[in-house]
Amino acid sequence: MPSTILCDVAIVGGGLAGSLTALALHARRPDLDVRVIEGGTAFGGHHLWSFFGADVMKAHRPLIAPIVAHAWPDYDVRFPAHARTLAQPYYTVRSERLNAHIRATLPALALMTERKVLACSTTAVVMADGDRVEARGVIDARGAGDLSTLECGWQKFVGQELRVAPSGGPATASRVRW
Ligand SMILES: Cc1cc2nc3c(=O)[nH]c(=O)nc-3n(C[C@H](O)[C@H](O)[C@H](O)COP(=O)(O)OP(=O)(O)OC[C@H]3O[C@@H](n4cnc5c(N)ncnc54)[C@H](O)[C@@H]3O)c2cc1C
Numbered sequence: 213m214p215s216t217i218l219c220d221v222a223i224v225g226g227g228l229a230g231s232l233t234a235l236a237l238h239a240r241r242p243d244l245d246v247r248v249i250e251g252g253t254a255f256g257g258h259h260l261w262s263f264f265g266a267d268v269m270k271a272h273r274p275l276i277a278p279i280v281a282h283a284w285p286d287y288d289v290r291f292p293a294h295a296r297t298l299a300q301p302y303y304t305v306r307s308e309r310l311n312a313h314i315r316a317t318l319p320a321l322a323l324m325t326e327r328k329v330l331a332c333s334t335t336a337v338v339m340a341d342g343d344r345v346e347a348r349g350v351i352d353a354r355g356a357g358d359l360s361t362l363e364c365g366w367q368k369f370v371g372q373e374l375r376v377a378p379s380g381g382p383a384t385a386s387r388v389r390w
Pocket of ligand 1 (some may be wrong): 224225227228229230249250251252256257258259260261262263279327328329330353354355356
């Protein structure tokens, strides 16, 4: 039988934005009953996110620090006729780490995966399985939505992944495009 869940804050979508919002809320107000409602099986999806140190304010870094998988002291930009080094630390975050971190930090009750949301308002969420969430506030973090009215350019990344054998055996390189 469909049930109604009552809580303080319902976050719809457990991607990067929804998960970080839940973690930030939990850090500041652990007394709040927060639910993160995600349609997929894991929080954060399957992404590799990267950013410069200056992209995240110092005050916000403790939120990101537990999910950083790799860090570099600077960043090289290379074209055939031109190369320079940006004196900026660079970081990479893996969604697997975000998923593990949110599961280790928030109470199990807060984490609702495989729950597709049909519709939400500022205080209510209706799920495909018939359940309903009533909250003092709903945050819609279902992603960018319809971008068809924007005139966007393209950004292409080409990365190189180097796999090194632990015993000093031969290394293999593969190109990764996303
Ligand atoms: C391979 C890749 C690499 C990227 N790298 C970078 C990067 O380095 N830096 C950067 O800034 N950006 C990067 N991006 C862009 C990236 O997508 C966004 O920065 C970020 O993922 C946006 O997060 P979000 O939480 O707003 O949206 P999303 O990641 O889209 O999360 C939305 C979540 O809501 C859930 N959801 C949606 N609808 C429903 C529903 N009806 N019911 C229940 N749940 C629902 C989805 O399952 C999803 O988990 C990258 C994107 C890709 C694909």
